[in-house]
Amino acid sequence: MSRPLILVTNDDGITSKGIRQLVDAVKSIGEVIVVAPDSPQSGMGHAITIGETLRLESVSIFEGIPAYACSGTPADCVKMAKHHVLKDRSPDLVVSGINHGSNTSISVLYSGTMSAAIEGAIEGVPAVGFSVCDYSSDASFDHTVEYIHKIVQNILDNGLPKNVALNVNFPPKRNERLKGMKVCRQARAKWQEEFNERRDPNGRRYFWLAGNFVNMDKGEDNDEWAIANNYVSIVPCQFDLTAYHAISEIDANWDL
């Protein structure tokens, strides 16, 4: 039997530490190809490049592994990998990350890491995004490897429900060992924004988006709870945004 073909991408860019860790983690499991952004694309959400051109260059930065740097977004990378680089062959799995920083809860919407995974699901390919809830530049990824192996092997063995991509978050490395994995729902939380106002050398105003994460969720079945309690969180995500419960409510109450 031929080895599974695993497409690796991310949103921190092809030279980041996290994608190198992910390549190292999955190369024993299958044949690997990398198509990832040529520069950091954090916070890009599900952006695609439609008003500008795209570049794609072959790069030799992972030993023995074909890799391409793309000028576009994470979602662009998956599209280019599937429809241009690979063409006649579909990957068996898309893995995205390892992201430097949390993609729990509402952050899934803003996440380039997860947009790549969701793009995989749209293309009918099992897909998973990995993130470590640690923003420090020297964040450790060592504790993730064992779980990445388990998750990837489970997906290859059992598949994923149709139209679903997994959002996997790891707690920051602590002294205590990880307690295991929890399949969760997305926590009800939001970013409370602040805009940090400054003046440029010409005296003109500019802003930095800043903000605090506010968790309104008291449940124990969500990803924030899992991370806080030293579990790996796994949230299955879908790309049908329809709020089905709201259809009948609007139909009943509105004068259509």
Added chain:
Amino acid sequence: MSRPLILVTNDDGITSKGIRQLVDAVKSIGEVIVVAPDSPQSGMGHAITIGETLRLESVSIFEGIPAYACSGTPADCVKMAKHHVLKDRSPDLVVSGINHGSNTSISVLYSGTMSAAIEGAIEGVPAVGFSVCDYSSDASFDHTVEYIHKIVQNILDNGLPKNVALNVNFPPKRNERLKGMKVCRQARAKWQEEFNERRDPNGRRYFWLAGNFVNMDKGEDNDEWAIANNYVSIVPCQFDLTAYHAISEIDANWDL
């Protein structure tokens, strides 16, 4: 009673025809403020600006209406409007558009128009995105006004289900009058990508993302059916991406 405060934004940029039509459509209903991108932001999905600075400038381009051009994405515009421009006062409604082009089905994920509306919902503000399924530069918006009035008035009178934003699409203007409104689900469809390869004047390759919309949905309760049959489609959208049905399926089948 004071008039409702309506925040207007879009993704085609503050100088586009569509946002002017939307301002004209809602200014009879409430007090209007505009915070919109200073340049086109189509296809930006739910991107936010986290690695770069933001600019915000007051502009006088809508008679008697305060307006601000922001260098960020549609989602940034809603955050800046709520947390910087308005600060102590929350808008009663966020309206986004009118988008030049369709945001039906899977396009909701890539849509800057809808990311602004969904950002409104995250902030707890009723929100709606409007799009016309016509990409031509001289697309007519006349047929939308009557329905924008109805929808906005219904939201202000009846509210919206919690954590829901509406994705409203209008058919292109045809000879036949619109048949009415349908509350729908998101159609099961995708973009079949193609990459148009060219050479720059220096002989280096570049690409344009191109693609065809492929509708796999045979149902009559979805937005694609509504548009094809000359109805206004209204899809309630949520920002909890959890695929709840998949949680137990993964729990049961996986070796966790």
